Amino acid sequence: MTPSSNINKIIREMKAAQRKAEQQAQRELKRAVDKENREIDQHNRRVEQQNRQAVANYNRKVDAHNRAADRHNKQEIDRVNRELRKAASRPAVSYTDEERQLSQRVQEAVAAQDTREYHVFLSYARIDGSNLASDLRDNLEERGVSVWFDEVAIRPGKSLALQMDQGLRRANAGVAVLTAAYLTGRFWTERELGALLHKSTLIPVLHNVTFEDVAQYSGILPDLAGFSTEHDSVRDIAGKIAAAVLVTESP
Template identity: 60%
Template sequence: MATRFNAAKFQREMRNAQRKAEQEVQRQVRAYNQEVDRVNRANQRKVDDHNRAAQRHNQQVVDRFNRQVASVNAANAKANAHNKATISRLNSQLRAGQSAQYTPAEQELAERVHTALLTQDEREYDTFLSYARIDGSDTGVELRDCLEELGVSVWFDEVAIVPGKSQALQMDKGLRKARCGIALLTPAYLTGRFWTERELGALLHKSTLIPVLHNVTFDEVAEYSGILPDLAGFETSRDAVAVIAQKIATAVLPSQE
C-alpha cells in the first residue's frame, strides 16, 4: 500500500529547517562580529600604545629643543648685555673726547646734528647712507660696518633693497625710516648721477645731513653744491673710516646719562 504524501508535515519540516538555518547563520554572524570586535580592540590597544610612545618621544624631543633654545636665548641675552655695556662705555669715551679729535668745523657739525636729533621721533634706522657705487662702494661698506659695530643702525642699499621691487620707492621709504642721512661724497657722486642726486636732494635741506668726503675736496664740493650746510664734513684724507664712524656715532647715538 503506497504512503500518502502529508503536505502539512512537509511544510512544518521545511519551516523548522529554515529556522535552524537562520539560527545557524545568525550564530555565525555573531561569532564573526565578536571576532572582528576582538581584533579591533587588539589593534586599538596597539595603536594607543604606539601613540603614547610617540607622544612621549615627541615630548622628550620638544623638551630637549626648548632647553637648547633657552640656553641659546640666555647666551644671546648675556652677549647683548655685554655688547650694550661695551657700546655704552665706548659712547661715553667718544663724548668725553678720548677716542677722536674734532676740528672746530667737525665739532660744530656733530653738535648741530646731535641737537637736531634730540627732537626726532624714534625710527627704524639711525641713519641712511647715500653713496655712489662706482667709486664709493668699498668705503661705504667699511663705514657701514664700523657704524654698526658702534651700535648705529644703517639703511644700506646692498642689504635693504629687495630685488623685484621699485628701487626708487624703496630708497624713498629708507629715507623716511632714518633719523638722519650720511652723504659719502666721491668724484662719481659729484657728477650728479641719478640715484645720488635724488638722495642728496632729499637730504640737503636737513640739519641732520652728515657729509663724508672721500677723494674730493671742499672746493670741489662747493662747485657741486653751494648749499651744503657750512661745507662742513668729515674727510677720509684726514681720518680713517673707523675714526669717522666714531665721530658720527657720537653725533647720532643718544646721550648716555
C-alpha cells in the same frame, strides 16, 4: 618466561632507554648552553675592550682639542691685550671746530625727532664709493648704529625710488659719502642728496674730494662741515658719526 614477564622486561628497557635519551639530551643541552655562554662572555669581553679603546681614543681627542682651544684662547687674549694697549696708546679722536659744530647740530636735531627705524641713511656712488661705504657701515654697526644700506635693504622687484624714499624717511640722519663719481650728478645719488639736503642731520663724508670740489656740485654743501678720509680713518669717522647720532653719547 611468561608473556607477562616479556612485557615487563620490554617496559623496563623502554624506560631505561628513555632515561638514557633524556640524560643525553640534558648533557647536549648543557653543552650547548655552556658553549653559548662562553661565546656571550667572549663577545662581551670584546665589546668591553672596544668600548675602553673607543673611550680612550675619545678622551685623547678631547684632551688634544682642549689643549688646542687653550692655545687659541691664550692667543686671542694676547691679541686683545695688544689691541687694548694700542688703543690706550693711540691719541684720542680730535674734532675741528667745524666738526664739533656739525656733531652738536646733528645731536640736537636727532634728540628732537621721534624714534626712527634707522639711525642713518647711507648714500654713496657705487663706482668709487662702494668699498668705503661698506667699511663705514661695518664700523658704524660695531658701535650700535643701525644703517639703511642699499645692498642689504633694497628688495628686487619693488620700486627702487620708493624704497629709497622710504629709507630716507625711516632714518634719523643722512650720511653722504661724497666721491668724484657722486659729484658727477648721477641720477640716484642726486635724488638722494636732494632729499638729504632737507635734513638738518646731513653728515657729509668726503673721500678723495675736497670741499672746493664739492662747491662746484652744490652751493649748499660748502657751508656745512663734514668729515674727510684725508684727515681721519674710516674707524675714527664712524666713531664721530656714532657720537653724533647716538644722542646718549657726546663727542
